[in-house]
Amino acid sequence: MNRSSTATSGLRRWFPVLNLFSDYRPSWAGRDLGAGVVLAALLVPAGMGYAEASGLPAIQGLYATLAALVAYTIMGPSKVLILGPDSSLVPIVAATVLPLAAGDSGRSVALAAAIAGMAGL
Numbered sequence: 001m002n003r004s005s006t007a008t009s010g011l012r013r014w015f016p017v018l019n020l021f022s023d024y025r026p027s028w029a030g031r032d033l034g035a036g037v038v039l040a041a042l043l044v045p046a047g048m049g050y051a052e053a054s055g056l057p058a059i060q061g062l063y064a065t066l067a068a069l070v071a072y073t074i075m076g077p078s079k080v081l082i083l084g085p086d087s088s089l090v091p092i093v094a095a096t097v098l099p100l101a102a103g104d105s106g107r108s109v110a111l112a113a114a115i116a117g118m119a120g121l
Contacts, residue, residue: 017074043069050086054093055101060109064116 012018043065051061093112101108 015074016076040066040069050090053087053090054112055098056093056108056112057105060112 044062047065048058048061051064052058093115096115097108097111100111
């Protein structure tokens with residue numbers, strides 16, 4: 001195995017989206033784009049609402065939802081896994097973040113981001 005094929009297989013391990021391009025048909029692009037628009041239209045308001053319910057600014061829900069979708073598109077390993085905000089996280093984030101933030105909006109955003117980062121790692 002030469003060095004470039006080793007590098008390519010390493011990239012494909014960390015960025016599984018690269019595997020899709022070898023079998024991707026251009027005729028699928030329209031449907032994939034439509035599915036992406038519908039998914040974003042459904043998830044963005046839900047993510048913003050869950051952020052508000054957790055005591056965070058709604059705009060943070062927008063950022064978190066879009067960032068998660070982009071990250072999963074690039075690094076997600078499954079063609080069939082569904083990704084989206086979950087209402088079960090609302091009380092967990094609210095119970096953890098709000099008492100520690102003591103009413104400081106910036107601090108609540110930082111704490112929620114820290115929780116998300118630790119969970120992601």
